Amino acid sequence: LKLNLLACAKMSYQLYRNTTLGSCLEESLDELVQTGQISAQLALQVLLQFDKTMNETLAKKIKNKVTFK
Numbered sequence: 001l002k003l004n005l006l007a008c009a010k011m012s013y014q015l016y017r018n019t020t021l022g023s024c025l026e027e028s029l030d031e032l033v034q035t036g037q038i039s040a041q042l043a044l045q046v047l048l049q050f051d052k053t054m055n056e057t058l059a060k061k062i063k064n065k066v067t068f069k
Contacts, residue, residue: 016054017047025050 016022029043 016051016058022050022054 017026026047029038029046032038033040033043
């Protein structure tokens, strides 16, 4: 039974959840929810904080930009 946490929080900066780090985080949170160690609401809050932090950090640290035509 996989949690559909992505559907719960449709935000434009969920891009980093498809990285290795984001995928591992989601899998770990899903396991914690399934075993009753944390609530689904807490798992969602962690994912939302991950999204926010990744975007803020990369916006400050990354100088190169890509433009698609």
